Amino acid sequence: MFDALTERLQAALAPLRKKGRLTEKDVRDALREVRLALLEADVNFRVVKDFVARVETQAVGQAVMESLTPAQAVVRIVRDELVALLGGQTAPIRLASTPPTVIYLVGLQGSGKTTTAAKLARWFVRQGRHPLLVAADVHRPAAVEQLTQLGQQVGVPVHHEPGLDPPDLVAGAVAKSRQLARDIVIVDTAGRLHVDEALMRELEEMVRRLAPHEALLVVDAMTGQDAVTVAEAFAARLPLTGLVLTKLDGDARGGAALSIKATTGLPVKLVGVSEKLDGLEPFHPDRMASRILGMGDVLSLIEKAEAAIGEGPPPEMAERVERGDFTLDDYLQAIRQLKKMGPLSQLAELIPGLGSRLKAVRGELDDRALVRVEAILSSMTAKERRRPQIIDGSRRRRIARGSGTTVQDVNRVLKQYEEMRRIARMVANQKRPKLPFVGPGGPLGRI
Ligand SMILES: Nc1nc2c(ncn2[C@@H]2O[C@H](COP(=O)(O)OP(=O)(O)O)[C@@H](O)[C@H]2O)c(=O)[nH]1
Ligand SMILES: [Mg+2]
Numbered sequence: 001m002f003d004a005l006t007e008r009l010q011a012a013l014a015p016l017r018k019k020g021r022l023t024e025k026d027v028r029d030a031l032r033e034v035r036l037a038l039l040e041a042d043v044n045f046r047v048v049k050d051f052v053a054r055v056e057t058q059a060v061g062q063a064v065m066e067s068l069t070p071a072q073a074v075v076r077i078v079r080d081e082l083v084a085l086l087g088g089q090t091a092p093i094r095l096a097s098t099p100p101t102v103i104y105l106v107g108l109q110g111s112g113k114t115t116t117a118a119k120l121a122r123w124f125v126r127q128g129r130h131p132l133l134v135a136a137d138v139h140r141p142a143a144v145e146q147l148t149q150l151g152q153q154v155g156v157p158v159h160h161e162p163g164l165d166p167p168d169l170v171a172g173a174v175a176k177s178r179q180l181a182r183d184i185v186i187v188d189t190a191g192r193l194h195v196d197e198a199l200m201r202e203l204e205e206m207v208r209r210l211a212p213h214e215a216l217l218v219v220d221a222m223t224g225q226d227a228v229t230v231a232e233a234f235a236a237r238l239p240l241t242g243l244v245l246t247k248l249d250g251d252a253r254g255g256a257a258l259s260i261k262a263t264t265g266l267p268v269k270l271v272g273v274s275e276k277l278d279g280l281e282p283f284h285p286d287r288m289a290s291r292i293l294g295m296g297d298v299l300s301l302i303e304k305a306e307a308a309i310g311e312g313p314p315p316e317m318a319e320r321v322e323r324g325d326f327t328l329d330d331y332l333q334a335i336r337q338l339k340k341m342g343p344l345s346q347l348a349e350l351i352p353g354l355g356s357r358l359k360a361v362r363g364e365l366d367d368r369a370l371v372r373v374e375a376i377l378s379s380m381t382a383k384e385r386r387r388p389q390i391i392d393g394s395r396r397r398r399i400a401r402g403s404g405t406t407v408q409d410v411n412r413v414l415k416q417y418e419e420m421r422r423i424a425r426m427v428a429n430q431k432r433p434k435l436p437f438v439g440p441g442g443p444l445g446r447i
Contacts, residue, residue, distance in 0.1 A: 001273075001349060002254040006294045008037035013078065016071035024060045027074060031056055034078065042224035042255025047085070047262045055081050079289050085258060086285035091242055091267035096213045099183035100132070100174060106203055106238065107218035108230060109191035112246035112272055114143065116218050117188040118150035119272065119280035124184050125154060132182035134173045135160040136206065137190040147188050154277055157182070166190070166202055170210040187212075195233040203238055216269065218244045219260070221252035228256070231264045246272035249279070249346065254292065273346070291349060307340075326424060328385035331417055332377040335370055343367050375403035376413045388414060 012033030019026060031052050038048045055077050058064070064073040095101045103120070105113045114137070121131045133151045135158055137143035144160050151158035159176045161169060170187055177185050189206070192199045207215070217234050219227040234240060243264075245257055248271050261267060268283040317333065320326050341347055344367055377385065379402030384391050391399070391414065400407045 001248055001346075002041065002252065002257075002292055005037060005041040005254045006292055008040065009034060009078075009292065010294050012037055013071070013075055016074055019071070022065060022070040022074070024065075027059045027064075028056070030074070031059070038258065041253040041258065044225050044228060044255070044259035044263055047259045050262070051081060051085055075293070079293055079295075082258075082289035082292060083285045085262055086288050087261045087267045087283075088285055090282060090284045090286075091269050092282070093214055093269055094241075095184070100177045100185045101183065101214070102174070102185045102187070102210060102212045103214040103216065104187045104189060104207070104212040105216055105218050105244070106189050106234060106240075107191055108195070108220075109193055111191060111218045111220045112244070113137075113191060113218045114147050114150065114188050115275070115277075116216075116244050116246060116270070116272060116280065117147065117186050118154055118156075119277050120186055120270070121151065121156040122154040122277050123280055125156060129184055130180075130182045131156050131184040131186055132173070132177045132180060133158045134170060134185060134187040136166040136169050136187050138164070138166055138169070139190050143188075143190070150277070167205040167209045170206050173210060185210075195230060200234075200237045207238060212239070212241075214241045214269075215239055216242050216244050217266070218246060219256060221245045221248050221256045221271075222250050224253060224255035225259045226256075228259050228263045231260060231266065235264055235266065240266055242267050242269035244268070244270045244272065245283070249273045257288070274342070321424060326421065328377055328380065328388055328417060329382075331420070332374065332385065335374050335377070339367075339370055339374070344370070372403070372405055372409060373413055373416075376400075376405055376410055379403040388417065 012030055016022060016026060016030050034055070035048055035052045038051065039045060043051075055074075058077045059074045064070055064077070067073045093103070105117050105120075107113050117133055121133055124131045133147055133156055135144040135147045137147075138160075148158045148160070157180055159169070159173055161172075164172075166189070173185050173187070177183070187206070187210075189203060190199065215238055217231055217240050219230060221227070223230070231240075231243065243260060243266050245260075245268050248257070257268065271281050271283050273279045273281055317326070317330050321330060338344075376399060379399045380391070384395065384399075396407050396410045396414075400410050403410075
């Protein structure tokens with residue numbers, strides 16, 4: 001996420017750290033680089049100007065110059081102002097006091113409305129709620145079909161009546177939600193390639209017939225500060241309550257994310273971080289600021305781990321691992337949990353301190369290797385996983401065939417497993433419990 005920006009900001013601030021005392025010139029030089037970094041990331045120029053001015057007023061102050069660690073003080077100011085720029089506080093999705101809560105998703109075609117509708121539905125289901133999706137993009141038949149399929153994947157009913165206009169359709173949505181005992185109504189709307197009058201009229205009419213509690217504008221982060229123009233056009237006609245920034249996993253430069261709150265006044269509430277239906281996250285300005293500055297985001301990492309691992313490994317597995325006696329079954333489980341945490345390259349950027357080494361580390365993290373190891377382990381029988389010593393030549397050939405890999409791949413996985421077990425035993429003997437499946441020789445290595 002925003003790799004280039006992170007790299008440039010770090011480079012801009014690095015010279016400060018090399019000096020014990022800072023002069024005003026040092027600070028101004030660094031801020032000039034910060035300014036260029038932001039402009040290059042396609043942040044709105046007025047936003048950049050205000051931002052740099054605010055940082056400068058504070059950073060050339062006496063308190064900073066005379067502090068024991070002036071460089072840190074400057075970085076802190078940059079971070080705090082970045083948090084403010086991104087909206088300050090986390091802006092939650094507000095639920096109606098009397099259900100159902102009505103949430104509209106609006107935006108240009110291709111911005112990610114339909115995907116976000118399904119992601120949001122899934123997100124609510126996981127919170128124990130009961131959403132209803134409304135397929136109000138009736139102009140393209142494929143759109144209804146797309147939402148219907150996504151609804152099935154997340155186990156959420158989709159409301160649609162062929163031949164009905166969107167305003168009439170949404171007008172009946174609350175009755176439908178009551179009938180199906182649903183407490184949240186998520187309306188997926190039509191988009192155009194650009195903002196046009198017919199689209200706006202239709203949306204206005206829909207909002208008149210069914211008032212939203214949340215009207216979220218979905219914007220593609222890849223469009224940079226063009227997103228700001230789109231947001232202003234929608235905000236002029238609709239009672240928008242917030243934004244969803246999608247495709248943050250792509251090579252977006254950061255312009256949209258950093259400009260949009262300041263220019264529209266609307267908070268970013270959610271971000272889309274993958275095409276998959278679990279790729280939706282609440283937007284936390286403070287965590288995002290840390291990430292942009294390459295400081296990592298430990299809180300998100302912990303949350304991901306907790307969500308993936310749930311209660312943690314079963315106690316008997318933990319015990320076995322501690323004894324240095326873990327099986328191929330344990331190995332398989334560990335890999336599956338690691339996979340649930342998301343793409344390895346995305347996890348890397350949450351780890352503090354990787355900073356400029358992030359790119360190199362990313363190159364080494366290979367999700368396909370993980371998938372391959374999983375395929376190989378899954379192609380073994382339960383007995384083989386418990387007693388790997390019985391895996392002879394013919395079994396190896398069968399496992400390779402079953403997993404679409406080669407015998408060499410299977411050999412490598414078995415060798416890695418032996419190595420991990422050896423390390424685990426060594427660790428157990430030193431009475432220093434440590435997870436053996438991460439680190440050299442672990443599933444992150446090449447197979
Ligand atoms: N990588 C990535 N792709 C996304 C994200 N959100 C949506 N997409 C993709 O963007 C394309 C358009 O999404 P769609 O929901 O159909 O957009 P709509 O026209 O606004 O309804 C699809 O290919 C989605 O898979 C995201 O957060 N990350
Ligand atoms: Mg759509």
